[in-house]
Amino acid sequence: MTADTRLNAASNAGVAVNLATTATTATGNTGDSNAAGAAAMTGVFTQNTGAVAIYGHSHIEAPNATAGDVTSSTQAIGNSQGFGISYAASGVRVNQTNNATVTADGGGVIGETTGSTVIAGAAAANNVTNSGALSAAERMIVTQRNNAALTQASQFTAFGSSYLATTSATATGNNISATNQGPLLDVTADQNNQAYVRAQAENSSYLYSAPQVSAYGVGNSVLAGDLNGQLVLDNAQVNDGGGIESVASFTGGQGYDPTVSSTAVGNAATGYACGDCGGMSIESRQVNNVDVGATSTTTITGYARRVNGVATAVGNTATYYVNRPGS
Secondary structure (H helix, E strand, C coil): CEEEEEEECCCEEEEEEEEEECCCCCEEEEEEEEEECCCCEEEEEEEEECCCEEEEEEEEEEEEEEEEEEEEEEEEEEEEEEEEEECCEEEEEEEEEECCEEEEEEEEEEEEECCCEEEEEEEEEEEEEEEECCCCEEEEEEEEEECCCEEEEEEEEEEEEEECEEEEEEEEEEEEEEEECCCEEEEEEEEEECCEEEEEEEEEEEEEECCEEEEEEEEEEEEEEECCCEEEEEEEEEECCCCEEEEEEEEEEEEECCEEEEEEEEEEEEEEEECCCCCEEEEEEEEECCCEEEEEEEEEEEEECCCEEEEEEEEEEEEEEEECCCC
């Protein structure tokens, strides 16, 4: 399964250039369920991908051209399920198993950019998102298994001259993002990643103004938060198999303020709740059995006013916090 978008420009690519290779054709399975003003929504949602290749690609080829604002987005997903709940209650169970190699690849070669440039790629083997509005009470049980060999996002860009150019790549084995503004968000998460997860973002520019390069790779990720009620989170994450690697680099001639960031995480969990609205109850178990590595490289052949570079590699990380209403 392949989604491919390309742009070739000889002299002028225009004031605004937009490319998007998205979930429509670069996704193995996708679903969305919504309830508004209903008594309750219940269901069991099961998604499986076989041992195939899911590949998203976009590229701009304009080495002798000038462009204004440039946006290029590449996305590849094995399984994706979304929920939207407002003025209703829900109780859902999601089972996702990915056996497909998921790759989001792309970038571009441009002679000169005079506006802002954003070239981004994201790959996820399994993904569940939930958005609950006011008066939503939600119970979710999510089981995710990424059994594939590889989950990868890579973006490569090259400019003669660039202004505010951003190059980013995000690769995720299993992802859950659930937020709510109602009285209760209750999430049970069970994630297991066996894939080699790699995120790579590279940018080179002879003349440059404040370029940003970021790569983020994570085996398992959970975000759960309720801004107007109680959060209950039971989280179990196991990262095994091929390991996590993140690579970010910038090479420049003359300019100022490049920022290069590389982050690799085995398991990540974040939870938040309103402190005066019920608070939170958390149980979390994280196990990482593989190598986690991050590399950040900046090479300046001429001069730079200021250089910012950071590399972070973490096996397990968890953050939980409560806020007062309105803060």
